[in-house]
Amino acid sequence: MTTYTERAQGSAAADFLAEHAQVLSIAFFFFACLVFFSATTDTFMALGNILNVIRQAAPILIVAVAMTFVIITGGIDLSVGSQVALVNAVAAIILAMGYPWPLVVIVMLAFGALVGFLQGWFTAYQGIPAFIVTLAGLSILRGFALYLTQGYSIPIKDAPGFFALGRGELLGLPVPALIAIVIAVLGYVVIRATKYGRQVVAVGSNMEAARRVGMPANWIIASVYLISGVACALAGLLIAARLGSGSSNAAVGFELQVIAAVVLGGTSLMGGRGTILGTILGTLTIAVIGNGLILMHISPFFTQIVTGAIILIAIWLNTRIFTTNFSFGSGRRK
């Protein structure tokens, strides 16, 4: 007699591991870095140093959260460094004219939104690949910053309220770090639990399917570049407030740090897959490596080599060891 039996349900722990392999592996890597630098240097775990690391990581984290949205839609924003520099320079110029700083902050955030939306419009509604639009943006926006400042650094004077944004402390934490934490939590909630976040993932996962079920696919694509623009403006303001000046040479190479942090966090460049938690861990890992190597008295020129190598190794581990059915290449899409 044949007996019919039901297949046992897979263990919840295995499902959990498979689904969160990306975040778990970067978390493991991050804690390995913490342990390594605590053991090899005396000062790494000092409170002052930790606060310093998160203060410096704040602008990267803010933009990386926005970049996670962009990359989840399958796009990329190469212009973030130039956007930061432009806002940084323009904010200093306007402050130097004597306008009140809260007004400058609001105007700059709106300006970032406009610049971001313009790039989003070309990408979403005109069908130009994001890589090309934002590569052009990288050149154009940095050019504007250079032209406006003529390459000089513009000092900001007598704006203590503004400086507090970059240098102040609240509840024992640096203000930029607090702002970054708020942005990261906001990003986490939006992508996980809101209708908009679901639409962003859907568009990145299968744009045509999202369109067919009536989602405003083009608008969603454009909107993530708008978010990126606002985040860049915020980062540019925080950097200006910390350094007390605006410069067209701010945030050179910033886009690469941001993209590295996002990708290190397990977000797929093919779109659809990504987490804010991974991005936070990726950002902190890069910040900790940079800081730790300096504390170990290793040549700062060497930092770039190590950072690059670690990105490669971490992602290699991620693709080959922690998950067996994951790849970055074209094999991802069936």
Next chain:
Amino acid sequence: MAAGTQHIAAVSGVGGASPSRAGPAPRVSLKGIRKIFGSHQALRGVDLDLYPGECLGLVGDNAAGKSTLTKIISGTYIPDDGTIAIEGKEVRFSGPADARSLNIEMVFQDLSLCDHIDVVGNLFLGREISKGPFLDTATMLAEARKMLDALEIRIPRLTAKVEKLSGGQRQAIAIARAASFNPKVLIMDEPTSALAVAEVEAVLALINRVKAKGVSVILITHRLQDLFRVCDRIAVMYEGTKVAERDIGKTDLEDLVKLIVGEGSKQ
């Protein structure tokens, strides 16, 4: 039941190769639909009527224009020429959202699922239940379970990502998504190609069930034997035109095969 009597009237009041009927007005009426992709004439003037509570089988060789025609009804493609009337009123779709708002649902051949979203999210894709800006995950999960149970679809973990599921399960989800939100017109493009025996039976039973509720169904399939179990009429497409329409009682497999391969005219 009103839908049932309509159904009988529809079947009995017909005759000849191109049936004309005095029954209810067509729910969907296509006239002279043309669609050109570049230099390729995908559709060369197709007329088609679809009545409430009937299942129309759409058959034809590959590239005969079946999928293009159904995508025009679902608003995915905009026709270059011709008119679409829904319940007597001429409409002009600007996109799939317009068709969906008129309760026209389609199961696409490529399924149109988002691999990185879980089963529940895919079932509610585009009509997420939300509280303010936030997704109401608990309600959607409960509703999704009910939807799948009603269609006898067995998927153990509804929070699993769709990419983890088998081809048959994916297809079942696409069908459940189209059939569960009270469609008036349900278009299915090869819905059973990846399904196992029991699942095919469930889909055929589903078609008969929604038909009884007055839903108009268009079924595209290469499994001709399925057509005879659910369809009331069959339209045959050939090279971008509709070459024949047959009532199910007045045709057989041999006749259909001849029509599909283009030997029908030699009779």
